Amino acid sequence: MxxxxxxxxxxxxxxxxxxxxxxxxxxxxxxxxxxxxxxxxxxxxxxxxxxxxxxxxxxxxxxxxxxxxxxxxxxxxxxxxxxxxxxxxxxxxxxxxxxxxxxxxxxxxxxxxxxIRQEPDIPDLDLPATIVLEGRDIDRAVTAADMVSDHIALGVNEDDEQFYVDAEGDTDDVHFELDRDDLIDLTAGPAHSLYSLDYLKDMNKAIPSNAEVTLDLGEEFPVKFHFDIAEAEGSVTFMLAPRIQSD
Amino acid sequence: MxxxxxxxxxxxxxxxxxxxxxxxxxxxxxxxxxxxxxxxxxxxxxxxxxxxxxxxxxxxxxxxxxxxxxxxxxxxxxxxxxxxxxxxxxxxxxxxxxxxxxxxxxxxxxxxxxxIRQEPDIPDLDLPATIVLEGRDIDRAVTAADMVSDHIALGVNEDDEQFYVDAEGDTDDVHFELDRDDLIDLTAGPAHSLYSLDYLKDMNKAIPSNAEVTLDLGEEFPVKFHFDIAEAEGSVTFMLAPRIQSD
Amino acid sequence: MxxxxxxxxxxxxxxxxxxxxxxxxxxxxxxxxxxxxxxxxxxxxxxxxxxxxxxxxxxxxxxxxxxxxxxxxxxxxxxxxxxxxxxxxxxxxxxxxxxxxxxxxxxxxxxxxxxIRQEPDIPDLDLPATIVLEGRDIDRAVTAADMVSDHIALGVNEDDEQFYVDAEGDTDDVHFELDRDDLIDLTAGPAHSLYSLDYLKDMNKAIPSNAEVTLDLGEEFPVKFHFDIAEAEGSVTFMLAPRIQSD
Known part of the structure; x- marks a missing residue:
């Protein structure tokens, strides 16, 4: 029923x-x-x-x-x-x-x-860094990164207490960093992982620009994006697997 | 001159x-x-x-x-x-x-x-049912029907004094009905005919959403749409031939 | 630096x-x-x-x-x-x-x-006619001319003190004329030249509709478009070579 x-x-x-x-x-x-x-x-x-x-x-x-x-x-x-x-x-x-x-x-x-494809078990990862920021900042980072590359690094600089985004293209680079003051909240911890921009662009489309988004991040770990919808009577969590970094 | x-x-x-x-x-x-x-x-x-x-x-x-x-x-x-x-x-x-x-x-x-192709003689049909409704309701019906089918049935339910729209697709169906209260006016009469959605979509583009549209309808007969333009100093009548219904 | x-x-x-x-x-x-x-x-x-x-x-x-x-x-x-x-x-x-x-x-x-291609020397032509008009009038002329032709004549009618635009298509023609009253300023002089619409359309895209544009024009000579940008702290000059008129 x-x-x-x-x-x-x-x-x-x-x-x-x-x-x-x-x-x-x-x-x-x-x-x-x-x-x-x-x-x-x-x-x-x-x-x-x-x-x-x-x-x-x-x-x-x-x-x-x-x-x-x-x-x-x-x-x-x-x-x-x-x-x-x-x-x-x-x-x-x-x-x-x-x-x-x-x-x-x-x-x-x-x-x-x-x-229909089987539903995933979304793992309960205990990720060391947590960043809370506005949806519009994710949008800016993704849009800029997309101009130069097809992948994007998300990370935390523990010393400077910064969340950063890096995208390296063949000729041009994009770097975006947000201090503790630019963020809604930050729990610093060792975090740096590379992700596919194609997926992030798709997820970004579903993130309202005024949403308060919580990112859980680690080193070469999946990232989780969490935000509320429907005046907090609903919630969405995206999880995105990292790309293997070839150094 | x-x-x-x-x-x-x-x-x-x-x-x-x-x-x-x-x-x-x-x-x-x-x-x-x-x-x-x-x-x-x-x-x-x-x-x-x-x-x-x-x-x-x-x-x-x-x-x-x-x-x-x-x-x-x-x-x-x-x-x-x-x-x-x-x-x-x-x-x-x-x-x-x-x-x-x-x-x-x-x-x-x-x-x-x-x-230029010869001008048609638009027949003066004496159709048994007349429905007066807002252009926006035609738009809603046509838009919804277009999601499931390429033809659409328009008809009147004489007992319930309703104007209805039906579209049957391979898997999904659309049904839209407007009571006397939802309509500007209704003269009930035996009416049910099937029409091509391609034509109705084109005609719908030319019907202002706030226009008061008069539909004349019969059983397996052409439908006429009539509405005023230019602050009632002009008028448009569309006539659309029915599709033959294969039962 | x-x-x-x-x-x-x-x-x-x-x-x-x-x-x-x-x-x-x-x-x-x-x-x-x-x-x-x-x-x-x-x-x-x-x-x-x-x-x-x-x-x-x-x-x-x-x-x-x-x-x-x-x-x-x-x-x-x-x-x-x-x-x-x-x-x-x-x-x-x-x-x-x-x-x-x-x-x-x-x-x-x-x-x-x-x-990068070498920079041009933009010649200091002493053109006999000067027309000052709003960017939006250039836009109207170019848009209309583009409906009928791929070239456009710009000229000045010295007797009537008019700036005119002519475009002749295979079947349809466009004529646009602005009197001294329609213009911001006019220095009449012998002027009539034909230009490629493709170029004018491109230049037109960069001319703000509220810009005050100065045109320098002659007989079978290049046309110059001059307008200010950045609250007059910057300026743009376009120069467009004429098409040879085959009479």
């Missing part, structure tokens, strides 16, 4: 954060909210999303799992204005999702969850 | 409603305003446009006919701001149209009207 | 006026400001730009010359908001330009100035 009402804006934000990595996903319809975990086909980027019951106008569910095509669902949500309410109701018999927006009813065929 | 001044916005709106169906058309320069009738090459969609003398700042004509390339005329009108005045003057000798916009003079070669 | 701070908006405007003609250019780092002269590969269009010391927030230079890739520099300036300050510093040893924007450091590899 699943019967819920949510604003088109909240639904869209949640879907966007998953669709940057995968085309299809399983949605867990838990009794306290929905949850999605997904990993891209190359096993490099993962997303873990929760949207609690409180992010919905009304919410009833009892623990089922559905499989959806994300771009289709985004198109439907995209027809509504951000404040419009979207009514979602699962028809258990036909395994279709009925989506109503102000008189418009869309019947969405679901995908067999068993046919 | 033809010598008229009209706002670029009014001229553009009028041309847009014809150009969604044809590239070239005949314009009748009647003494009480201009009139255009056109049918697309496949004889499926027709348009009947009138723009009365009162829609112009000044207007003089004596019943001639000119042939024009619509996109060219749209480009010229598009160079002006919506409130700018466009002066149109026919040179009978050279068969060219002189178009002046604030110091800029464009001399447009006309097309021999005899070389 | 070169160490300067300038707003991203001013830097962008200056670069745009050169990049419409060439991909790479030499920048003279004079002690009173920067200067760029460039000619397109076909030797048809030239640009002469100066941006004085006063257009910068701070400026130190001692007469060197650097070679730059313009689109790369534009991309970097484009990452900043118009009011953001861009810090430029030349590393004499590595021959790289360090560009800092609010914590972001970009290291730009320079181009050997000797590998």
């Amino acid at each position: 699943f019967n819920a009402i949510v604003s088109a804006g909240t639904l869209g934000t949640a879907l966007d954060s998953v669709s940057v990595l995968v085309e299809e996903c399983k949605i867990h319809l838990n009794d306290d909210g929905i949850a999605i975990r997904a990993v891209d086909p190359a096993n490099v980027g993962m997303v873990d999303l929760t949207l609690s019951e409180a992010a919905f106008e009304s919410y009833e569910a009892d623990g089922g799992v559905i499989g959806v095509n994300l771009s289709r669902l985004q198109d439907i949500a995209g027809m509504a204005s951000s404040d419009d309410l979207v009514h979602l109701e699962l028809d258990e018999e036909t395994r279709k999702l009925h989506i109503s927006i102000d008189g418009l009813e869309y019947t969405l065929a679901l995908i067999d969850p068993d046919s | 033809f010598n008229a001044i009209v706002s670029a916005g009014t001229l553009g709106t009028a041309l847009d409603s014809v150009s969604v169906l044809v590239e070239e058309c005949k314009i009748h320069l009647n003494d009480d305003g201009i009139a255009i009738r056109a049918v697309d090459p496949a004889n499926v969609g027709m348009v009947d446009l009138t723009l009365s003398e009162a829609a112009f700042e000044s207007y003089e004509a004596d019943g001639g006919v000119i042939g024009v390339n619509l996109s060219r005329l749209q480009d010229i009108a598009g160079m002006a701001s919506s409130d700018d005045l466009v002066h149109l003057e026919l040179d009978e000798e050279t068969r060219k149209l002189h178009i002046s916009i604030d110091g800029l003079e464009y001399t447009l070669a006309l097309i021999d009207p005899d070389s | 070169f160490n300067a701070i300038v707003s991203a908006g001013t830097l962008g405007t200056a670069l745009d006026s050169v990049s419409v003609l060439v991909e790479e250019c030499k920048i003279h780092l004079n002690d009173d400001g920067i200067a760029i002269r460039a000619v397109d590969p076909a030797n048809v269009g030239m640009v002469d730009l100066t941006l004085s010391e006063a257009a910068f927030e701070s400026y130190e230079a001692d007469g060197g010359v650097i070679g730059v890739n313009l689109s790369r520099l534009q991309d970097i300036a484009g990452m900043a908001s118009s009011d953001d300050l861009v810090h430029l510093e030349l590393d004499e040893e590595t021959r790289k330009l360090h560009i800092s924007i609010d914590g972001l450091e970009y290291t730009l590899a320079l181009i050997d100035p000797d590998s």
Whole structure:
């Protein structure tokens, strides 16, 4: 059983954060909210999303799992204005999702969850450095790095208490550093890892520029990006595996 | 003789409603305003446009006919701001149209009207159902239907006094219904017909979202869309032939 | 030695006026400001730009010359908001330009100035007619002419004291004339020359619509467009060679 009402804006934000990595996903319809975990086909980027019951106008569910095509669902949500309410109701018999927006009813065929790539176990890494910064700073770093290279180093300078971003191209380089004063918070620790810009660019698209983003970072370890959505009634965690650095 | 001044916005709106169906058309320069009738090459969609003398700042004509390339005329009108005045003057000798916009003079070669597809006779159908609704509701229905199918059913549920739209795709369906309360007006009657979405999408582009649109509908009959333009000093009627329903 | 701070908006405007003609250019780092002269590969269009010391927030230079890739520099300036300050510093040893924007450091590899096309000598023509008009009028003329032709005539009607623009296409023509009243200033004189629209369209892109532009014009002579940038602390001159008129 699943019967819920949510604003088109909240639904869209949640879907966007998953669709940057995968085309299809399983949605867990838990009794306290929905949850999605997904990993891209190359096993490099993962997303873990929760949207609690409180992010919905009304919410009833009892623990089922559905499989959806994300771009289709985004198109439907995209027809509504951000404040419009979207009514979602699962028809258990036909395994279709009925989506109503102000008189418009869309019947969405679901995908067999068993046919969707298995959900990842997102490891509980104990990373030594934690940086809290604004989404817009991630955007600046990624945009600049993309002008010179296809990979990017993220790290912490423990002595100067700085978070830094480095991208080295064939002729040009980009360096971006944020002091403790430029950051919302910093727990310095040994951290320097290289990542694929293609993935970071995709994840960056889903990070609101005014979001407070927490980065967990280590030495040649995955990076985790964590931020809240839906007025903190939901949260997104991205995890990105490092590239092996050839020195 | 033809010598008229009209706002670029009014001229553009009028041309847009014809150009969604044809590239070239005949314009009748009647003494009480201009009139255009056109049918697309496949004889499926027709348009009947009138723009009365009162829609112009000044207007003089004596019943001639000119042939024009619509996109060219749209480009010229598009160079002006919506409130700018466009002066149109026919040179009978050279068969060219002189178009002046604030110091800029464009001399447009006309097309021999005899070389343009014959104008359709738009039949005076006595259709049993009439629905009056806002342009934005047509837009919502067409946009949603386009996500699942390439055709769309329009109909009236006489018992519930509802206007409905149905689109059935291979996996997903769209259903949209508007009660008497959601409509500006409804004359219920037996009505259900299937139409090509390609044509409806084109016509929809020319329907202002705040226009009051009158639909005349029957059972496996053409649909007529009628709306006013130029502050009711002009009007547009689209007629679209039904697709044969294979049951 | 070169160490300067300038707003991203001013830097962008200056670069745009050169990049419409060439991909790479030499920048003279004079002690009173920067200067760029460039000619397109076909030797048809030239640009002469100066941006004085006063257009910068701070400026130190001692007469060197650097070679730059313009689109790369534009991309970097484009990452900043118009009011953001861009810090430029030349590393004499590595021959790289360090560009800092609010914590972001970009290291730009320079181009050997000797590998860049030689700078043109922009001739000091004594042209008989001078027209001063708004950038937006040039834009209107160029946009309209482009609808019918690939070349454009600029001229002065001495008797009527008019500046005119003519474009003749295969079927359609454009004529644009501005009286003394429509112009900011006019020095009438014998002037009529034909120019390539491709070049004029490019130059037009770099002319702000509210700029006061001075045109120097003659009979089958190059045209010069002159306008100020950076609140008159900089100036741009375009020169465009005429097309030979075949009568």
